[in-house]
Amino acid sequence: MIAKLKYGMIGMAMAAMTVPALAEGELHIYNWGNYTNPELIKKFEETYKVKVTVTDYDSNDTALAKIRAGGHGFDIVVPSANFMPVWIKEGLLIETRPDQMENFKNVEDRWVNVDWDPGRRYSVPWQWGSTGIVVDTSLYKGDINTAKVILDPPPELAGKIDVAPEMNDVMALTIWYLGGEWCTADKELLKKVRDTLVNAKKSWIAMDYSIIDKFASRDYGAAYYWNGAALRSRMQNKDVRFGYPKDGYPLFMDSVAVLKDAKNVENAKLFQNFIMDPQNAALISAFANYANGIKGSDQYMPAHMKGAPEVEIPAEFVDKGRFFKLCEPEVTEIYSKIWTELLK
Template sequence: MKRVLTATALLMATTGLASAEGSLQLYNWGNYTSPELLEKFTAETGITVTVTDYDSNDTALAKIEAGGHGFDLVVPSANYVSIFNEKGLTVPLDLAKLPNHANIAPEWKDVAWDAGRTTSIPWQWGTVGIAVDTAIYGGDINTSAVWLEVPDELKGKLNVVPEMMDIVTLATKYHGGEPCSEDLEVLKKVRDSLMAAKPNWVSMDYGATEKMANGDWAASVNWNGSSMRIRLDKDTVAYGYPKEGYPLWMDSVMLLKDAQNVDNAYAFMDFIMKPENAAMISNFARYANGIAGSEAFMDPEMATAPEVVIPEEHKAAGFFMPTCNEKSREYMTAIWTELMK
């Protein structure tokens, strides 16, 4: 849940190859797909890949559910996989067409949101935390107090990504609640603290990778891969893991029921499960992936990056987001609607 900056379409191939071998329409998070990966895929298969960006799981779900979208593959987060399936928007995978399915790492092969990996394959996974320029703020960054009780040094300089599930969940954990909470007492604290904190934020926007690197922002609730990319450009930036609790996520590729380029979609899914190709995805966006053996092809700094390899002292506070029921989503949506006014 990743990981977004822009909304652009990337067309990677020549017209001749496209007409010879067909095309593929990938609907993915923004600034999340390696151009080099697409170039390699096109060179090997002749298939033209068009990437259309989205900025949230809810945006992607609404677009797909409305129909007439023309996409073949979508990349939702773990807690949305079952929603796509239950709504009949995706189809089970023909594993006979995916010989590289065997490359999925054991810990990602039989997951709670997709037993046996029969409807999705891994893209990338990571965490939701806080990127902070420590040259501006020297206090504890491993707490959601950084953005809910904004210190003076960060007032008017801190951004919050407009991702409802992540933000409401972080605030809920800060107030002692659990993900998908229906506890009205806790949710009132969540609502009140978000509304009180908002005047101290500079924005609710995507784009931390660029805006923190160039000094426009001093802090942002952010995703770990984006935060690593910032640090590589600005070494005073550090990534905090909220001790009150922070979400883990995995984004996975799913085949849409109304896909028009099914064979090409299978070719792409199998391609990205080769370790050297999965590494290209990670080297671009700076998130871990779920393919065994890909580490050997990753940039060396990925192996020790504190944004990618969760420090031992912060592991216990992380949790995978469950799929929230309708009532809890209604509560979250009500809080979010008020916050976004």
């Protein structure tokens, strides 16, 4: 997986656990880059007299490796759904019991009993969205709701395509496009996946995490990227549109969890409760332009997000979005070999 609203106070009393009414000290957040609203941080700091620092990472693998190594000094991390079971299994998180926090009542029903954190004993929603096809329609007039734009590009987009360098997202898109199932070990299908990606890459200009400025300058004509960035790109370039691949596209949810070796545990719990308040959740979304999973936040959202097709998935494509789990190690090894070849 990467803009201003009225403020309100957060209630803090919890039935099964206690959070200080007036906190103090520090909080160190480890989060995805370009994903944390400074206004949200300022509000938390001013409300609870806590000094917050935010450090960025660029991938789930980067974050996991950093925390595994120890000595990091962070209190909070924001893993994606498919990585959360790894964090829990390896004992890297504290069971903070968000389900017992006052503001948990605001979590949308669909995000309460999730597969990656049943009952929400460790984490609270941060943002969720999809990976899809971003297109400058002044350059390409064809169907944008297909992975073909990226995997069998039309001539008019050759040399103008960026692909997010996320192995699972790219592999999943290609496997589904070719009619397979995620985590397949079918050798014949995976050979087709490899060949499709290697051939498609000839038409790509980059595998990069930054697209907004590139669409604004019209250096990019298409990208395989996340929906929030697609919306931000459209705000810079009116011709940008976001497509949902009909053969299947990845869904993601990133969630806020507290690290086992956190030094500021109570402040981290306070932050978890804080971001489940609708006004504060809206601040999260207003910056990165993704949905947040908190009931009542819609009324505080910026006008440009309300009804935006990048945020509200069109009905015809809702059932095409899929969360994907981490595959078995032997399957991941095969995928990694294909990915390494693609990156050469």
